[in-house]
Each structure stands twice: as structure tokens, then as C-alpha cells.
Amino acid sequence: MSEILKVRDLNVKFNSRVGGVFGNTVTKEVLKGVSFDIKEGEILGLVGESGSGKSTIAKAVLSLVPYEGEVVMNNARASMVFQDPKGSLNPSKRVGWLLEEALYLSGEKDKEQRSKKAREMILTVGLKEEHLMRYPSELSGGQRQRVCIGLALIPGPRLLIADEPVSALDVTIQAQILELLKDLQQKLGLSILFISHDLRVVYNFCDRLIILKSGNIVEEGIPEQVYAHPVADYTKELLSSI
Numbered sequence: 001m002s003e004i005l006k007v008r009d010l011n012v013k014f015n016s017r018v019g020g021v022f023g024n025t026v027t028k029e030v031l032k033g034v035s036f037d038i039k040e041g042e043i044l045g046l047v048g049e050s051g052s053g054k055s056t057i058a059k060a061v062l063s064l065v066p067y068e069g070e071v072v073m074n075n076a077r078a079s080m081v082f083q084d085p086k087g088s089l090n091p092s093k094r095v096g097w098l099l100e101e102a103l104y105l106s107g108e109k110d111k112e113q114r115s116k117k118a119r120e121m122i123l124t125v126g127l128k129e130e131h132l133m134r135y136p137s138e139l140s141g142g143q144r145q146r147v148c149i150g151l152a153l154i155p156g157p158r159l160l161i162a163d164e165p166v167s168a169l170d171v172t173i174q175a176q177i178l179e180l181l182k183d184l185q186q187k188l189g190l191s192i193l194f195i196s197h198d199l200r201v202v203y204n205f206c207d208r209l210i211i212l213k214s215g216n217i218v219e220e221g222i223p224e225q226v227y228a229h230p231v232a233d234y235t236k237e238l239l240s241s242i
Ligand SMILES: Nc1ncnc2c1ncn2[C@@H]1O[C@H](COP(=O)(O)OP(=O)(O)O)[C@@H](O)[C@H]1O
Pocket: 014, 015, 016, 030, 048, 049, 050, 051, 052, 053, 054, 055, 056, 057
């Protein structure tokens, strides 16, 4: 298996002001030399507590924040799915319109083709054609997340970055979305970077996982091995809390 993504010595710093407008600027190192790979067709879990830098890794991979280090995408496109499907969908547009707009932005200039592909995509993510007529507010959280996944798939990514895609959903709905992602991964041969703060969620889902603490990777391995023989104290802590 070859790598679809190589990340080497990734460093991200943010400047923030403390003490108001006249306060000092402090530099906060959020990622401190993070390195990892994702292989073709692999689901890599990225786990860590809130504030550990998980979303920053996702953003750096997509060049949404300035970083130092190396991010090499092997001839591939990446798309992102976010935690909050409500916030990432325009509430004033119907689902069909949103999908067709994404198709337009991906280069589909033929109106009929857009409409046909939108209908195909809604089925691909496990919804029905009737959902195309709905506004985001007329869908459940799980259905909205399916729409977001459909939108992310439209540019034809080889790598899907899913940033806490199920954290806002009930447990039963979580399982359905995970099943959809696994399905898509197999059908489309996608690689997935699956971000979660919850080790339980990634256990059955990921081929391999990395654990992040305060901007450092403290553990890496296949789930069974990490659970049975955690190396880092932090991993032991995470395991004891579930
Ligand atoms: N644009 C930003 N400016 C300043 N600090 C930021 C910015 N984005 C994130 N941070 C800080 O970086 C740290 C890691 O954030 P994040 O990557 O969102 O963590 P996680 O996704 O693991 O919860 C947090 O302390 C957060 O406050």
C-alpha cells in the first residue's frame, strides 16, 4: 500500500493577545512536530481531548492555516466533513440546490447533468430523492450529516477528512453514519482521516489510530494493540475513562 498523505514535522503556532487590546501577544504552539502517514484505502483515527490540536491538523492538511513542515498529498484531493452539519449547510437553500451548486463549483456546467448527479448523490449517502426538496432545518441531524458527506464527495476526493463527524449525534445515529462512511470507503476506495475525542467510536472503525496530546503524537498503532498494550500514560488515562 502506498501513502496517500504524508505529514512530516508539522508545526503550527497561533498568536493571541492576552489582556485586551493593549495586552501582550503570546505565541501558542498548537502542533509540535507532528508526523504521520495515511495509506491508500486506510481509515486512520486521530484521537485526543478537546484542544489537543486535532482540527488544526485537519486544517493544516487542507492548507487552511499557516504551518511549518511538510504536507504531501500523493496526487490526490481531500475534502472535509465537519462536526456540526447544521453550521456547515446554508439554511436558506434546499438540499438539491446545495448539491447542484457543489457540482457546478466542481465543474459540472450542464444543468441536466447536475440534477441527475444530485439525485445519484442523495441515494449514495442513503437518503431519498424527496430529501432534495427539503431545507436543512427539515432534516434530522443524521440526515444533515449525510448531506454534508455528499457535498464532500462531489469534488471526487481520494481522502476524506472527517472532523468529529458523529460527535453531535445520538449513539444509534452515530453507528449509522459510521456504517455509511465505511461503506463509502469500500465502494469508492477512499482513505479517511477520522477525528474523534472518543476512543470508543474509533475502536471498531479505524484500521490504525494515532493519539494526540497537547500537539504531540503520543501513541500510534492498530486499535487492538493500543487497547491491549497502551504505551503512553495518556492513552492509559483515556482507556480508563471508558
Ligand atoms: N485560529 C486560532 N487562533 C488561536 N488559537 C487557536 C486557533 N485555532 C485553534 N486554536 C487553539 O489551538 C488549540 C487546538 O485547537 P484545535 O485544533 O481546534 O483542537 P481540537 O480540535 O483537538 O479540539 C486550542 O487551544 C485552540 O484554542
